Each structure stands twice: as C-alpha cells, then as structure tokens.
Amino acid sequence: MILFAQHRLFALLLLTALLVACGGGEGTEGKAVADPDDGVLAGLLAAPVTEEQATRFLWKSAFGPTDESIALVRRLGYAGFVDRQLNLQTSQYSNYLMEPYGYPGRTELDGQCAQHGTESTRVCLEWIYEKQRAPSVIFFKSAVHDPDQLRLRVAFALSQILVVSMNLDYRTAYGMRSYQQMLRNMAFGNYRDVLMAITMHPYMGAWLDHAKNTRQAPNQNFARELLQLFSVGTYLLNQDGTYQLNARGELQETYTEAHVRDFSRALTGWTYPASFMGANLTQADDSHDTGSKTLLRGQILPANQSTTADLQGVIDNVFNHPNTGPYVCRQLIQFLVTSNPSPAYVARVVKVFNKNSSNARGDLKAVVRAILLDSEALNPPDAAGRLLEPAIASAGLVRAVGGASDGAYLDEMSFAQGQRPFAAPSVFNFYSFQYQLPVNGRRLQAPQFAIATLPAVTARLQYLDNLLSAGGAPADTSLPQGYRSGTQLSFPARWLQLAGTNVDALVDMLNVRLAGGVLTPASRNLIAAQVKALPGVSSQDQRGRVALAIFMVAATPHFMTHR
Structure with missing residues (x-):
C-alpha cells in the first residue's frame, strides 16, 4: 500500500x-475576554474539561497528547495539570556517547564504547565526533517519552531564543547536550540566571566568539546578540509588546553601536576552562578592559572593576531593562500558544514576569503558568493559533x-x-x-x-x-x-x-x-x-x-x- x-x-x-x-x-x-478578572477565567478553570479541550491543551503544554495525559488533564483540570508538570523532576537527555572531543584517557573511552554490545571502537568514535545529528536524536527520544513534557517544551522554546547551533562541524555533540540540558534544568528558573548561564557556557563562548575576548580587540558578536536577540530586542516596547513610537510615529532603537562597543568591552576577559566537563568559562583578567563603560539607560560601569563585576553589571542591566519582559514573554507565548497574542494577553504575562507573587522579577515558572492558564489560551479568540x-x-x-x-x-x-x-x-x-x-x-x-x-x-x-x-x-x-x-x-x-x-x-x-x-x-x-x-x-x-x-x-x- x-x-x-x-x-x-x-x-x-x-x-x-x-x-x-x-x-x-x-x-x-x-x-x-480581555480581562481575566471578570470571572470568565475562573469559570474556565473550574469547568469540567472535555476530551477535545484536553487534547488542544496538550498540544500547547506538551509534545502532543497521549491516552494517559488526556485522562490526567480531565481529572486534574488545567491548573492542576500545569502545576503537576511544573513540579516534576527534571529528566536528563540521554548521555549515550556524548563524550567531549579530546576526552582525556583513550583507554577509558574505549571501555565505554565496548559497553555498547558488538559496536567497534571505530563506529563508537565516529558517532561521538562526526554525527552532528546526535543531540537532535536524543531530543526526539525525550520529546516522545519523557514525563516532564512542559519543561521540555519551554526548554525547546528557549533554545530557539538563546540559539547555539550544531551547523558548524567543530562543535562537539557533548557540548551541545550540555548546553541544552542546562536550558532544560533552568526552564522554570529565573531569566536572569538563564542569561548568566548562557553567557558563561563554553559552547556559547565558541558559537559567538565570546571566549578569548580581549581588550586589545573586543569581539562584538556576543554583545550584539545579547542585546538584539537574548534580552531587550531592537526597538523599544510598551509593556503589552507593542512598539513605542516617537512624536513622528517612528520606531525607537533600544541600543546604539556605541552601546554594542561598550558591552563588548565589558565582556572581555573570559576564556575556556581547562576541562570542559561541566565547567564554565574562566577569568583571564589580564585580557579584561578596565576602562569605564556606558550601558543601556545611561548606566555607567566604573573604571577598574573586575572581570566578574563588569559581567554582573551587564547581565543586571539587560535583565532589568523594561523591554526584556515583553520581548521574552511574547516569544514564549508564540512558541506555546498562539502566533498572534493580543496586547492584553502579553501585558498580563509581562506583569507576572516583572513581579511574581513574591515580588521577584523574571520567574519563568510563574510566567509559563500565566501563559497557559490565561483566558486567551483556554478560550481562543479570532486569529489565535x-x-x-x-x-x-x-x-x-x-x-x-x-x-x-x-x-x-x-x-x-x-x-x-x-x-x-x-x-x-x-x-x-x-x-x-x-x-x-x-x-x-x-x-x-x-x-x-x-x-x-x-x-x-x-x-x-x-x-x-x-x-x-x-x-x-x-x-x-x-x-x-x-x-x-x-x-x-x-x-x-x-x-x-x-x-x-x-x-x-x-x-x-x-x-x-x-x-x-x-x-x-x-x-x-x-x-x-x-x-x-x-x-x-x-x-x-x-x-x-x-x-x-x-x-x-x-x-x-x-x-x-x-x-
């Protein structure tokens, strides 16, 4: 057939x-409804969930439905299901043959290969060093089988905002697995911690030339993408995700080329760790630019600060910028629920990003909960999906x-x-x-x-x-x-x-x-x-x-x- x-x-x-x-x-x-406080949202959350509704919800909060997950949503309700997912233990991507290039101790590596049945060491080494599809394969295995489906959906969304890629052949499969497991571990953490973690990860250091960045020739790649793609975005935003316009009705840029230069200077002085096994970039203070730098909104990093102090200042500056909430939250809504969230929907989620129930900023667990349990997610309007x-x-x-x-x-x-x-x-x-x-x-x-x-x-x-x-x-x-x-x-x-x-x-x-x-x-x-x-x-x-x-x-x- x-x-x-x-x-x-x-x-x-x-x-x-x-x-x-x-x-x-x-x-x-x-x-x-535009306002979830009018009782409609409460009614949606309290009403029995039909099989059709459970299925649609699972295409938002998981990698598709199963018999078991449909029954669970119907039994626990939307909020109960989300809360259960938010509190599941983090699963690990399979570690099969994800060893780093140049693994110390060839004998130990041969021994690990020998554990996989009749596979020859040659085939084992080929999988480690030459198969760029290895991280993608283990991703799909996790997407089909792992129980922490919502965490994996959010981690996959973050991987498409905070992008590193296997499309260059010298990037090791082990390094990619490490980076993606990091995003998975932190998917319900704090976005400031996520920004710090990606900045310090050696894979990002290689991908955007952040490692070995020196005061003599500051590389602007990572600094530019930290601003453009990872935090504040290109243009000033209102808290509902719409653009701020000047008196002439024009978009307003979030940063200038001068900002990119000073951010790149602030991020000098980092290099690769001696061993990649789970280690972050390490300080190379003699390569750090110790002059003063001007960041966004006029913040000054004073001269003669340490490499670490300048890094902390950079991350705080972009994390606390008013643009970061709407820029990040709108994309998370797009990846999970709808390509065209209303400004009211974005504003409700950004409000949670700016301040959770404990007055903390950047709580991704609270943000994800707000995205999925919003009236616009449970009761889709026109142009949703x-x-x-x-x-x-x-x-x-x-x-x-x-x-x-x-x-x-x-x-x-x-x-x-x-x-x-x-x-x-x-x-x-x-x-x-x-x-x-x-x-x-x-x-x-x-x-x-x-x-x-x-x-x-x-x-x-x-x-x-x-x-x-x-x-x-x-x-x-x-x-x-x-x-x-x-x-x-x-x-x-x-x-x-x-x-x-x-x-x-x-x-x-x-x-x-x-x-x-x-x-x-x-x-x-x-x-x-x-x-x-x-x-x-x-x-x-x-x-x-x-x-x-x-x-x-x-x-x-x-x-x-x-x-």
Whole structure:
C-alpha cells in the first residue's frame, strides 16, 4: 500500500487551505475576554474539561497528547495539570556517547564504547565526533517519552531564543547536550540566571566568539546578540509588546553601536576552562578592559572593576531593562500558544514576569503558568493559533497514535522539513518570530510559516506515509547497538476494531486526538469516504484503514494549525 501516491492530490488540495488557515475563523470555544478578572477565567478553570479541550491543551503544554495525559488533564483540570508538570523532576537527555572531543584517557573511552554490545571502537568514535545529528536524536527520544513534557517544551522554546547551533562541524555533540540540558534544568528558573548561564557556557563562548575576548580587540558578536536577540530586542516596547513610537510615529532603537562597543568591552576577559566537563568559562583578567563603560539607560560601569563585576553589571542591566519582559514573554507565548497574542494577553504575562507573587522579577515558572492558564489560551479568540513546527508535529504525532521512538527517524523527518533541533542555520533561529502572512486583508504574525515551503510540506507527507505504511521505521544502524530501537506505531485495539466496524467513529476519534475536534464536516466526511473505500475485513486491512485515516487527518490544516 502506498498511501502517499494514492492520496497525494487530496493531501495537497487540503494544504492549499493551510496557507490561509493560520489566523482565520472563530475560536471553537468562543471569544477570549480581555480581562481575566471578570470571572470568565475562573469559570474556565473550574469547568469540567472535555476530551477535545484536553487534547488542544496538550498540544500547547506538551509534545502532543497521549491516552494517559488526556485522562490526567480531565481529572486534574488545567491548573492542576500545569502545576503537576511544573513540579516534576527534571529528566536528563540521554548521555549515550556524548563524550567531549579530546576526552582525556583513550583507554577509558574505549571501555565505554565496548559497553555498547558488538559496536567497534571505530563506529563508537565516529558517532561521538562526526554525527552532528546526535543531540537532535536524543531530543526526539525525550520529546516522545519523557514525563516532564512542559519543561521540555519551554526548554525547546528557549533554545530557539538563546540559539547555539550544531551547523558548524567543530562543535562537539557533548557540548551541545550540555548546553541544552542546562536550558532544560533552568526552564522554570529565573531569566536572569538563564542569561548568566548562557553567557558563561563554553559552547556559547565558541558559537559567538565570546571566549578569548580581549581588550586589545573586543569581539562584538556576543554583545550584539545579547542585546538584539537574548534580552531587550531592537526597538523599544510598551509593556503589552507593542512598539513605542516617537512624536513622528517612528520606531525607537533600544541600543546604539556605541552601546554594542561598550558591552563588548565589558565582556572581555573570559576564556575556556581547562576541562570542559561541566565547567564554565574562566577569568583571564589580564585580557579584561578596565576602562569605564556606558550601558543601556545611561548606566555607567566604573573604571577598574573586575572581570566578574563588569559581567554582573551587564547581565543586571539587560535583565532589568523594561523591554526584556515583553520581548521574552511574547516569544514564549508564540512558541506555546498562539502566533498572534493580543496586547492584553502579553501585558498580563509581562506583569507576572516583572513581579511574581513574591515580588521577584523574571520567574519563568510563574510566567509559563500565566501563559497557559490565561483566558486567551483556554478560550481562543479570532486569529489565535499557530502552525505546528516540524519538530513538534513529528514528535507529537507519534505520541498521539501510541508510538515509541529512539528519535532517529523523527530527526530525519523534521530535518527534511527544514528543522533539525539545535542545528539552526544561524543565531536568528530557523525562522523569525516576526514573520508575517497576509490573511483576510490583515498581516498576521506566523513565524513557523517561514519554513513551511511546498518542498518541506511534501517531505512531511512523504515521511509520514512511509512511517504509516510500514507501521513504523527500522532502527538506524548508525546508532550504537544498545540504543537503536527504531520507531513503532502500536495502534490501540479499539482503533483497529473501529476500522472494521465503524469508520465514522474512527475518524471522529482521530479528529479529536489529532485536530482537537475541529475538522469541518466536509473534511470529516471526505476522509471517512476515502477510508471506507479500502477493504476492512482482515486485521491487516484494519491497520491499513487506521493508517490512512491518520494520514489524511494529519494532512489537513486543522492538524497543522492548532488553536
């Protein structure tokens, strides 16, 4: 059976609608309210959660739904589920063969390789030093299986704001795993601590030339991106994320080239640690510029301060800038909930960033809770929703249909669509968070559409077809023997039973599981008719029907653009 060839035209016709589906239409649960204190939000949080609502919520707060997570959201409610996720123990990315380049003690390394069955040392070393996809593979394994789903979603969002990349071949897989585990550990911590941690991490030091930055020739790469991408952004913002305009109606720049020069001077005097094993950059005080520096909003770092004092001053300066809250919070909302949050939604979340219940600034746990438990997240308005980016769609679909994966096939699938996690083409991520599409006479932000090209979408359908037609994907033999398991799709028995006895009920169930119950009647009926056209007597026939139903629902804009 070749699903893709048989139903290619149907899928591509549906994808035509995808190009305009990001923003239009009414929210399925009514209008969002501007003020969450009017009792509507309390009602949303107190009301019983339907299966459709739980599924939609899990596409925001996890890498897709499972039977268990749907039941948990319905039992605990939205707030109970989020609080449970916020307090789960942090999972660790697999450490298989993530040793640093130049690992001290070749004998010890050989011994570790020998633990992985019959793999030769040559193959083991090749995986360590040459396979740039290693961090992405372990990411997908975690995305499908790890329990701390919300933490991983937030860490993945942070990885696309605070970008480092494997796209240069001298970056070690071990260093990337260390950086991404750091983001995962700190995903519910304080944003100031996150800014300090990325500044001191050797991988960032290599990526943006921050390490070995000297007073004789201060390198501006990290200083510029710290300002432009990691904290305050390019233009002054109001606390609701809208731009501040001057008297002539023009945007106002947040910083100048003089600021970039002084920030780069303040950040001189750091170098690589003697051993990379979990160590931060270390001081090289003789390379530090000890002159005075002018930071944002006129703050002066006095002359003759230490390397550490200047660093602390830089981080405090950008962290406490009024722009940082709206700049960071708006992107987190876009990654988790909707590409077009209203200014009121942004303002409510920024208020929490600026001051949590303990009057602390930058509490990411409180910010994430505010994002997910806002009226605009639970009761989407017009123009709400987002396109599922390849990594989330790939991992989420396997979770949603009861699958398991070692991550290798999902890495290939996402890469074919233009997104290999932790391997962005530049510090600007895979796409700009400001990318826009024209929709019904308006221009709406739709960041993920920047990489939703026809070749990328076609590749998604081809990989999905291959996966469903075969019932999974074989193990990747380049993985160490002890870690290769392939990708399996184990359709629940009730799905197979419905495929033989009640196709309409099967499609309705998949509509809920994959699309949150928002398929149009026309799409639902067309999919059911296509599935009924297949034989449905034998168990193999029933698996084929389930596979085709999944393929066709996943090809609709209702799956790819979640509200």
